[in-house]
Structures are given as C-alpha cells and as structure tokens.
Amino acid sequence: MKYEEAHIEDMLRRFMKGETTLEEERRLADYFAAAPSIPHRWRAFAVLFTGIDGGALESAGPAQPVEKPGRRRVWLKVAGVAAVLCLCYVLGSVAWHADEHAIDANAAMATATAERPSAPASDHQPAASSASPTTAPQAAIPPQTSSHARHKRALARHTEEASHKQDQAQLAQNEPQPKPQSERQREAPSAPLSDSDASDLTDHIVSAAFTYSEHSQLDERAIRGRDRVRARVMEQYAHLGL
C-alpha cells in the first residue's frame, strides 16, 4: 500500500508536468475511480479524474466570458456620472449668465428711461427724483448688523453719490438738448413719434420698470449694473452735448 501510494504520488507529479503517458493516465484514472479510501491531499485529483472520466469536458458547453459585461458596465457608470456633472455645470453657468444679463438689462432700462422725465423738471436736483424710486427697495431694508449688508449698503451709497454728482454736472450742461438723446434711448422705431407720444411711452416704460424693481429684489449686482449703465449714458450725453 505504501509502495502504491508513493507510486501514485510520483505519477501525479509527472502528470502535473504533462509527462505521463496515456497508459499511466489511464491507471491513475482507474485508481481514483476504484480506490476505497483516497488520502486527503488528493481530493482535487479525485474530482478531476472522476469528472473527466464522467465526461465533464464534453458536456461543459462553450466557455462563458464571465467578467466582461460587468467591467464594461462599470466604465459606463463612470462615464454617465461624468456626463451628468458636465451637463449640470454647463446648464448652471448658462443660467447664471442669463440671470446677470436680465438684471443688467432691466436696470439699464430703468435708468435710461428715468432720465427722461427728470430733464424737464429743470430744478437742480433732477437725478435725485429719478434715483430715489429705484433705490427705494434698498433704502427700505431695515438696518442690519451683518457686515455684509453694511458693506452692500455702503457700496450702494457710494456709487449713488458718485453718480448723483455726475448727473448734476452733466445735466446742467445738457439741459438745452435732452430730446435727441431720449429718442435714441427709446430704441428708435422707424416712424418718428410726436413729443406727447414719446413722453407717454417713456412714462409707461418708467412705471413698468419701477414696478419691476419694486417687486423683484434688486441686489447689489443689479444696482451696480444700473449705475454702470447710467454712467455710460451720461458719458454719451456729455459727448453729444459738447
């Protein structure tokens, strides 16, 4: 028995090296099929030989690639997440810029049209009357302790004052001829309007702009944008007037 085990052991070693003959392999198969007790360490060999003898190689069917689909799906998931993030970024930035433009444009309309009625008033505070309605929401905010709000208000006040001074200086020079500019600002329809029509239209736009500015909370950005536009308009006034 000991002898046989040693013999089998040797044959198994050569079997694993691929060096056994067909005859030896047949004897190994016979041993594993018939032996009453098989040593523990040869269990896997027993499974191999009995399985192959039973035809496991024939009946297993075609090989199945097990891992491939999973791998590809992981890749797809990563790509999907990346695509969604990109989309969010693009949409977000588009929305942000659109918002900015809208506020700027509204503020521009408010200031540009607000110049019109202030001109005929002909006293020395024309811009004050035009500016106070648009800044009303800002002024209506109760005093806050947060430094951010303080800074916001300080900034607003600062730009406000600057533009007031400019307003007064420029308007004093421009008072004789405000009409051509105001017609330019009204984005010039093809047929020239009469003076009363023009003033009606501007009143309409002004009131619309004011209600807009009162209902929407104009933030610091909007105010700054408005002041920027106002400054630009004033520059044009000065340029045309001189």
Added chain:
Amino acid sequence: MMDEQTYIALVPTVRHVVLREAARYLPDEDDAADVAQEVMLKLWQLRGTLSGDKKMLYAYATVLSRNLCLNRLKAKRRHPLLRLHHSDADEGDCAEEAAYVPATPGPDVALEAREAYSLCQKAVRQLPEKWRIILHMRSEQHMETDDIARALGTTAGAVRGMLSKARARLLTLINQQNEIRRSTH
C-alpha cells in the same frame, strides 16, 4: 469537409501563416506564439466543419489569428493602470502553476462520484477554451503527445507544457469550487 489526415498535412503551413499574422500585431514573440497556439487549438476543434479548400483554410486561420490578437491588445489597453498587474498576473501565475502540485484540503466528507462530477463540470466551465481543447485531445481522444504536437504544428515539449498548465489551472479551479461549496454549507 476535411478529414484528419489532410488537415494534419496542412498544419505546418497553417501554423506558419497564423504565426506570421500574429507577429504583425503583437511585438512580443512569445505573445504571438501564444496566439498561434490558441488558433491551432480552435482550428483543431473545428476541423470537422472546415471546407476542403486550402486557401479558405488559410484565410480563415488568418482572420481568427487577427481577431485573437486584437482581443489581446484590447484587454491590455482597457485599463492602462492595471496593465502591469494584468500582464504580471497572466504570466506569473502560469509559470507558477506549471510547477505547482496543489496540496488539496478537501472536505471532511468523502465526495460521492456524482458530486465530484458536478464540481468538475463547474470548474471546466470556467476553464479557458484553449486549455479545455487540449485536455479534451488528451483525455477524451487519448492522443499521444506526438500526435497532438503534429496536429497543432508544435513540438512535444510545448504540448507537455500546455498540458501541464491546463491541468494546473483545472486543479486550481476545482479547489476554488470546493471552497465555494464548503463555505455555502
């Protein structure tokens, strides 16, 4: 249809064609030889369904070889970071397996023949096709090593190496199945 004698007569040429095609795609000679071996194994398995036309056989062998090369290249390219690991694992564990006679911690219960059969079948199902074919040639068709070498256009030594790798892989898979079976009980 192509009978075995005709096929074996064509084998050296076919192998040459296959090897040359593989060498065009794979810079490494060993890789190319590997692919050629796999192609020859597949062709052997398909020999019953091949047409008798020599030129068709060469063309088919060429296409088979090219596709296997491309698969191999793709597998290596798929995860650039894992590529080193991939090639290492592939070669390293083959070389190790060839010399490795596993000590097999089997279950305490003696396996019945039926159980052994299903276990072996599961393991065979996971065995790469090329190893399955060579084991089939040896254990089912009882071909001598020299005959196998002639059928594949290689040497007897190469056939012994392949048999060794195939058996080692199958044993490893059987052990894995055994582990799985034991852990589920």
